Amino acid sequence: MYQYNEFDKAFLLNRAAQFRDQIERWQDGRLSEDAFRPLRLQNGWYVQRHAPMLRVAVPYGELSSAQLRVLARVAREYDAPEADVYRQALDAQRKLGTVRLPTHHAHFTTRTNVQFNWIPLAKAADVMDLLATVDMHGIQTSGNCIRNISCDERAGVAPDEIADPRPFAEIMRQWTTLHPEFAFLPRKFKIAITGADDDRAATQWHDVGLRLRRGENGELGFRVTVGGGMGRTPVIGTVLREFLPWQHIMNYIEAVVRVYNQYGRRDNKYKARIKILVKAEGQKYIDEVEEEFRQIVEHDGGPHTIPRGELERVSAYFAQPVADSVARPVDPAARQAIHDAALHNPPFARWLKRNVARHKNPLLCIVTLSFKRLLQAPGDASADQLDHLADLVDSFSAGEARVTHTQNIVLPWVHENDLLALWEAAREVGLASANVNLLTDMIACPGGDFCALANARSLPISQAITERYQDMDELEDIGEVDLHISGCINSCGHHHSGHIGILGVDKDGSEWYQVTLGGSDGSHASGDAQPGKVIGPSFSAHEVPDVIEAVLRTYVERRTHSGSARETFIETVRRIGPEPFKAAAHAVRTPVEVPA
Incomplete structure (x- = not known):
């Protein structure tokens, strides 16, 4: 993992001290609410439906065990609202028929950040001081700036990797942090990067998507897409360069952002994202970039060209750990024990199949740990779970974990010898949970349980579906399905890219849900990136689980088989189209009585 130097550490401590001073001036009236708002947002502090929300940056998804323990401490000691605030929130939920507002939790997001939903602003400075002790912060997790750079969670360890993208992500993180030209863009700006053949970072759905590749002579470079995004207008990124030499990636991003900064809409926030500019201007935008x-290169001399020595310096931080848990040889007895356990223990065998992936080092494995289970919302982790996770990371993954854009945790350095012991400890x-x-x-x-922008709640829908599908044999028979849920059109739940997408909408003050089919994030399992298609009018909350069941039943009935292989859900949807699923979904609708 990258280690902050003395400059980095001093910068974070100074920033935390500045924020403490800003809070104190706001509390005693020397700083107005309007003046304080942009200052707290620049440090990752929002005000949500019931309480403040802190978003902590996790650059390219990497977390150390020490950072996990501090996140656990933040959850345990600070993620609890004042009594009257929590009581009001519960009263609001009771009116909607459910009460589920956990405290003392962290929430992993689809952009590999960590959020806390209940920390009072009066304690915000103490939290930022604590985070700074382990090189964490909320800088540029909000605002119209270049946000946290996300990455493939298997970066540096995946066997299908062309090159490790993390050194480039770290160099870009340093460059974009507090860059004056990138801090006041027309709208927020998100970059994703991968070095693998399989696009696990969903790069085509980002403002800038970067994929490492080899040129004709074996030289390393980037395929650059620009203008992807979800929200009100889902758009797949446009290819600006099929191959850009790696040395010039920051020069090129600066050109992309300069043109956006000059021509992007500032009069209408719904049309301010770069995807709108690229879609409207097409080739003209590309020519301007x-x-x-x-x-930048010829006249200015390419000031942001990456020297090879700098790449090598940063790359050295991302070498394979030398910990004994990683470096030791395979023990034949341990291998036999794992084999025997898989034969006689179906849950362990299922976990090996679902949660364990190949590593570029044949002695090691990539293991995904899922927090997703009954009565636990996707992405949520309690303080105790974070502490337990830190222990597992220390014992089995050389002190390092990764957050995924699917809201899980990856242990990237697990030795084959330790798989059975890790499973038992987990x-x-x-x-x-063997449900990856x-x-x-x-x-x-x-x-809507937390977010003031949401039109409907996501968590009760996710729990209702999870409760209905608890039979692991049934889940395995259905096979791989990406189900994504968003509470509003902003698409923080990535509903557009789900094989099945669920979008919360408001109808005269009531919660309804729109269902889409056939979306993809661009990974091999899902095919080319594309948004799902709506299958008719929206459904009420109590209808949604029946709709999902009807859609999946239609798939099981209509899928084809070839020997032992069978068609996946997304393959069936693309082969037969949405109409059979639409008919099945609307057959379960509850009749609505029309007043006389």
């Missing part, structure tokens, strides 16, 4: 890039603390890539491994935003 290429000319700006030429000027099972004891409730972190051994299955229906209950769904993505969901916090929705």
Whole structure:
């Protein structure tokens, strides 16, 4: 993992001290609410439906065990609202028929950040001081700036990787942090990067998507897409360069952002994202970027060209750990014990199949730990679970974990010898759900339970579906399905890219849900990135689980088989189209009585 130097550490401590001073001036009236608002947002502090929300940056998804323990401490000691605030929130939920507002929790987001939903602003400075002790902060997790750079959670360890993208992500993180030209853009700006053949970072759905590749002569470079995004207008990114030499990636991003900063809409926030500019201007935008890039390189001398020595320096931080748990040889007795356990223990065998992936080092494995289970919302982790996770990371993954955009945790350095011991330890603390890539491994935003922007709640819908599908044999028979749920059109739950997408909408003050089919994030399992298609009018909350069941039943009835292989859900949807699923879904609608 990258280690902050003395400059980085001093910067974070100074920033925390500045924020403490800003809070104190706001509290005693020397700083107005309007003046304080942009200052708290620049440090990751929002005010949500019931209480403040803190978003902590996790650059390219990497977390150390020490950072996990501090996040656990923040959850345990600070993520609890004042009594009257919590009572009002519960009263609001009771009117909607459910009460589920956990405290002392962290929430992993689809952009690999960590959020807390209940920390009072009066304690915000103490939290930022604590986070700074382990090189964490909320800088540029909000606002119209370049946000946290996300990455493939298997970066540096995946066997299908062309090159490790993390050194580039770290160099770009340093460059974009507090860059004056990137801090006041027309709208927020998100970058994703991968070095693998399989696009696990959903790069085409980002403002800038970067994919490492080799050129004709074997040289390393980037495929650059620009203008992807979800929200009100789902758009797949446009290819600006099929191959850009790696040295110039920051020069090129600067050209992309300069043109956006000059021509992006500032009069209408719904049309301010770069995707709107790229879609409206097309080739003209591309030509403007290429000319700006030429000027930066030829006229300005390419000031942000990455020297090879700098890449090598940063890359050294991301070498394989030398810990004994990683470096030791395979023990034949341990291998036999794992084989025997898989033969006689179906839950362990299922976990090996679902949660364990190949590593570029044949002695090691990539293990995904899922928090997703009954009565626990996707992305949520309690303080105790975070502490348990830190222990597992220390014992089995050389002190390092990764957050995924599917709201799970990856242990990237697990030795083959330790798989059985890891499973047993994870099972004891409730972190051994063997559901990765299955229906209950769904993505969901916090929705209307917490977010002031949401039109409907996401968490009760995710729990209702999870409760209905508890039979692991049934889930395995259905196979891999990406189910994504968003509480509003902003699409924090990535509903557009789900094989099945669920979007909360408001109808005269009531919660309804729109269902889409056929979306994809661009990974091999899902095919080319594309938004799902709506299957008719929206459904009430109590109808949604029946709708999902009807859709999946239609798939099981209509899928084809070829020998032992069978068609996946997304393959069936694309082969037969949405109409059979639409008919099945609307057959379960509850008749509505029309007043006389």
